[in-house]
Amino acid sequence: MKFTKFTGAFALAATLATPVLAQDTKVVGVSIPAATHGWAGGMNFHAQEAVDRLEAVYPELDFVLATASDAAKQVNDIEDMMATRNIDALVVLPFESEPLTSPVQAVADSGAWVTVVDRGLAAEGIEDLYVAGDNTGFGRVSGEYMASAMPDGGKIVAFRGIPTTIDNERVAGFEAAIEGAGIEIIDMEHGNWNRDDSFTVMEDFLSKHAEINAVWASDDDMAIGVLAAIEAAGRDDIQFVLGGAGMKEMIARTRDGDEMIPANVTYPPSMIATAIELTAVGLTSTAPVSGTFVIGSVLITQDNAADFYYPDSPF
Numbered sequence: 001m002k003f004t005k006f007t008g009a010f011a012l013a014a015t016l017a018t019p020v021l022a023q024d025t026k027v028v029g030v031s032i033p034a035a036t037h038g039w040a041g042g043m044n045f046h047a048q049e050a051v052d053r054l055e056a057v058y059p060e061l062d063f064v065l066a067t068a069s070d071a072a073k074q075v076n077d078i079e080d081m082m083a084t085r086n087i088d089a090l091v092v093l094p095f096e097s098e099p100l101t102s103p104v105q106a107v108a109d110s111g112a113w114v115t116v117v118d119r120g121l122a123a124e125g126i127e128d129l130y131v132a133g134d135n136t137g138f139g140r141v142s143g144e145y146m147a148s149a150m151p152d153g154g155k156i157v158a159f160r161g162i163p164t165t166i167d168n169e170r171v172a173g174f175e176a177a178i179e180g181a182g183i184e185i186i187d188m189e190h191g192n193w194n195r196d197d198s199f200t201v202m203e204d205f206l207s208k209h210a211e212i213n214a215v216w217a218s219d220d221d222m223a224i225g226v227l228a229a230i231e232a233a234g235r236d237d238i239q240f241v242l243g244g245a246g247m248k249e250m251i252a253r254t255r256d257g258d259e260m261i262p263a264n265v266t267y268p269p270s271m272i273a274t275a276i277e278l279t280a281v282g283l284t285s286t287a288p289v290s291g292t293f294v295i296g297s298v299l300i301t302q303d304n305a306a307d308f309y310y311p312d313s314p315f
Contacts, residue, residue, distance in 0.1 A: 026088040026283050027062045029081040030276060031074055032117075033095045034067040037193050037221040039245050042269035042315025043093070050273035054280050061280055071099040078103045082110060089113035091279050093272060097164045098122045113282060117275045120165035129282070131275035131293045133267045135169035138297040139218075141265050142170075142242055143177025145299055146216060149240065149262065153182020154213030157205045159191040159198055159222045170218060186212070191222040198225030206233045214239050220247035220264070227260065245269070246300065248313050255305035264300040266308065269315055271295055 030051065035041035044067060051063045064085055068074035074095045081087045090107045094100035094116070101122040108114045108126050116127040146156070158174070161167045175185075187205050191198035198217065205212065206229060215230075215238060217223035223243030230238055243250055244265040253261040274293065282289040300308050 025060055025062050027064060027081075027085050028276070028279060028283070029078070029085065029087040029090045029092075030063060030065045031077050031081070031090065031092045032065075032067055032272065033074070033093060034069045036069065037195065038247050038315050039193065039219070039221065039267070039269050042313065043272045045314040046270040046273040047276065050276040054277060058280055058284055060284060063276075068095055071095040075099060075103045078107065082107060082112075087112055089115070089279050089283055091115045091117065091272075091275050093117040093275075094119045094121060094164070096162060101126070113279065115275050115279045117272055118166060119162075122165070128290050129275070129278060129293070130291075131271055131278065131295075132166065133271060133295045134297050135166040136173040138244060138265055138267055139170035139173025139175075140177045141297050141299050142216060142218065142244060143174040145263050145265075146174075146183060146214065146242060147178050147181035150181070150183055150214060153184070154239075155184050155186045155209070155211055156214045156216055157202075157209070157212055158185050158188040158216040159201065159218050159226070160188060161190065161193040161219060161222075163190065174216060174218070191217070191219070191225065193219050193221055195221050195225035195228075198222035199229045200225075202226045202229035203233070206230070206235060212238050215241045217241050217243045219243055220245050220250045223250065223261070245315075246308055247315055248309060248311065251300060251305050251309045254300060254302055255309060257302055262301065264305075264308075266298045266300060268295060 032047055033040050035044045051065050055063055064081055066077040068077055089112055092104055097119055105126050114127045115129040118132045186209055189201045191201050215226050217226045220243040223241050226241050240260055240262050245267040246264055250261055250264055254264055278289045281287050
């Protein structure tokens, strides 16, 4: 049976399920992007922590963790897991949706369990379990804040991430939320969730547009690049930059009343640990874990920023 959505209570109950009697060792492959930006660095931290912890909890499971700096390397990692480790399950956060669809389909065709995290594949129905933040909700919450912060409307520029299904969902949610608010997106480009790329894109935006009232950076790493470009250009027409994902440095600025960073939207990198743990539960117990696990996005303002600031977090 497949379920459309889990709750936090179910996840807790599932982790407490009694494992079945130990059988032959099963191999779980975990394939994720390398720490190419802050969110990915946090995700790598939580993935390694989950693997270390679950290997002690489930002696009948063997975990293989591989990180990739590009889509081609990730494809090779997955093919190697199949060829040399005969994996029974794959937890994958695709570097990009399109190039990873075929190799992940091959894993599913082999009979192995597939858990896809965050960035969906280009074809539906391949995975057994999908774990992600609410990307449409992420865009919607961002757009609703933008509309409330700009009651008279205005001109904004917007940043997209890496071309993926989740990026499409975020943008669609954002555009729907600002519809009718008098906010005009005068330019939109991919910043690839990267500080340097976003700095370059923002430089271009600043040279092309004499008036920009605000920026939807949609990600805290991209927001850092955007802020650096604004400072370098000496522009004072931009009222604020809205990032996202909850980087602790950005949360601190919101908490401390920085007018350029008045808000943030959550998108926790620890979702990779949720995905790995649910996969382990599915392989070692009779608990049903197929379906979709959605982690909601929350608006962070100065009023509640202290609740979302974790000084020991890597992100």
